[in-house]
Amino acid sequence: MVQALLASGGLHQFSVWIIILTPRLPRAQKDCQFTAVGSVCQMGSIMMRIELKINGSTMPAEVDDDTPLLWVLRDTLKLKGTKYGCGIGQCGACTVIVDGQTARSCSLAATAAVGLEVTTIEGLSANGDQFVQKAWQDIRVPQCGYCQSGMIMAATALLGKKLFPTDEDIDREITNICRCGTYDRIRAAIHAAANGRT
Numbered sequence: 001m002v003q004a005l006l007a008s009g010g011l012h013q014f015s016v017w018i019i020i021l022t023p024r025l026p027r028a029q030k031d032c033q034f035t036a037v038g039s040v041c042q043m044g045s046i047m048m049r050i051e052l053k054i055n056g057s058t059m060p061a062e063v064d065d066d067t068p069l070l071w072v073l074r075d076t077l078k079l080k081g082t083k084y085g086c087g088i089g090q091c092g093a094c095t096v097i098v099d100g101q102t103a104r105s106c107s108l109a110a111t112a113a114v115g116l117e118v119t120t121i122e123g124l125s126a127n128g129d130q131f132v133q134k135a136w137q138d139i140r141v142p143q144c145g146y147c148q149s150g151m152i153m154a155a156t157a158l159l160g161k162k163l164f165p166t167d168e169d170i171d172r173e174i175t176n177i178c179r180c181g182t183y184d185r186i187r188a189a190i191h192a193a194a195n196g197r198t
Contacts, residue, residue, distance in 0.1 A: 050114050054079070055123030063110050070094045070105040073120060081121035081149045085177075092176025095150035096120050102157045121149040124156065132156045135193035143180035151176045155190050164194050 046065040051058050054077065061076045073079045073096070082105055085093030089107035096105045097119040124130040128137075132155050142148045151174070158165055158173045165173070170187050178186065 048111060050111060052110065052113055052118060053116065054118050055120060061110065065111060067110050068106050069108045069110045069113050072110040073105060079120050079122050083146060083149060085147065091147070092154060093147045093150045095153045095176060097153055097157050100157065100160060102154050121153060131197040132159065132193045135189040135196060139185050139189040139192060141182055141185045141189045143182055147176060147178050151178065151186060155193065158190065159194055165190065
C-alpha cells in the first residue's frame with residue numbers, strides 16, 4: 001500500500017516515517033498522543049493518601065505510589081530546605097535524617113517513610129542556631145551553599161552517632177559532594193560542633 005501511494009504521489013516521505021515508527025498499541029492503553037517518532041501514553045498511576053512524621057509533626061500528603069520523598073517535601077509540604085542535586089542518590093544535596101540515619105530523599109519513596117521520623121534542615125532549629133548550623137556559620141563553611149543543607153544533615157547524623165569523630169570518621173561517613181570543594185572547612189566545622197554542642 002505504501003509503495004502504491006508513493007507511486008501515485010499521494011504520500012510524502014515524512015508521512016512514511018510516521019507510519020513506520022508509530023507502534024501498534026494494545027487496546028487497553030488510552031490517552032495516547034502519537035508523534036513522528038512514536039507515542040506517549042498516560043499509564044495509570046496509583047494515588048495514595050499517606051501521613052508522614054516530619055520534624056515532629058504529622059503531615060498528610062496525596063502522592064503517586066513511587067513519588068520520591070524529596071518531591072513530597074519540596075512540592076507538597078513546601079519544605080524547600082532539602083535540595084535537588086543529582087536525582088540518583090549520589091551527591092547528597094537532598095540528605096535528610098530518617099530514624100537517626102541519613103537518607104537520600106531523591107531515591108527514597110515517600111511511601112517507604114510512612115511511620116518513620118523524618119527530620120529536614122527546617123527541623124533542626126527555627127532560627128538556624130542548632131549546634132551544627134552555628135559551627136557552619138562560625139567557620140563560614142559555604143561557598144555557593146547549595147549542598148550545605150544536605151551536608152549539615154549528614155554532619156548532624158554523624159554527631160548523633162559519634163560524639164567526637166576523627167577526620168577518618170568524617171571522611172568515611174560524610175559522602176556528600178561539595179562542588180566548591182570546602183571539605184577542609186566542613187571537617188573543621190564538624191569538630192567545632194562536636195566541641196561546642198549545647
